[in-house]
Amino acid sequence: CAQRSEAQVAADELANAAARGDLRRMRELLDGEADPNGVNSFGRTPLQVMMLGSPRVAELLLQRGADPNRADPRTGCYPAHDAARAGFVDTLAALHRAGARLDLRDARGRLPLDVAAGGPHGPVGRYLQHPPPRDGDSGPPGRAAPSEAQP
Incomplete structure (x- = not known):
């Protein structure tokens, strides 16, 4: 039976923690040098399995x-x-602020807008059609920037 490396154990634990939110x-795993x-x-990766309904999970991983x-x-x-399909506009916005490209097509040739929950006229679709600029953007007015958010 093959032994898993420390890096593999940490990767599994981090992915599991991200999936649970x-x-x-x-934080413990990332502070302990988990990748x-x-x-x-x-x-x-942890972003691929994260709890999509928690933008704070995405923000921590992205930071x-x-x-x-x-x-x-x-x-x-x-x-x-994934965030667009599930309808989590706050998580989608966190991804976008951190550099997620909204023009990348998935393996089936679809853009995030093509799979957006609620279609093009729902909150996710509206965000994808008119995303805020990323340079210096700290998110919608009244919202703390990810680095200012409370733990």
């Missing part, structure tokens, strides 16, 4: 260097596609 455990782009035993433009090897989708 466990910010405390994620935010490390792949779990299934070849997927620590996670790549928002890495396609899921199993589905061919990018994190922006």
Whole structure:
């Protein structure tokens, strides 16, 4: 029986914590040098398996260097596609602020707008059609920037 490396164990634990939305455990693992782009035993990164309904999970991973433009090897989708499909505009906005490209097509040739929950006229579709500029953008008025958000 093959032994898993420390890096593989950390990658599996970080992906599991991201999927559960466990910010405390994620911070522990990232502080312990877990790679935010490390792949779990299934070849997927924490951003690809994260709890999509928690923008704070995405923000933590992105602040620590996670790549928002890495396609899921199993589905061919990018994190922006997953957030758009699930209807989580706050998570989509966090990904976009951190550099997620909204013009990348998934393995089936679709843009995030093509799979947006609620269609092109729903909140996600409207965001994708008119995203705010990223340079110096701290998010919608009245919202704290990710670095200012409380843990």
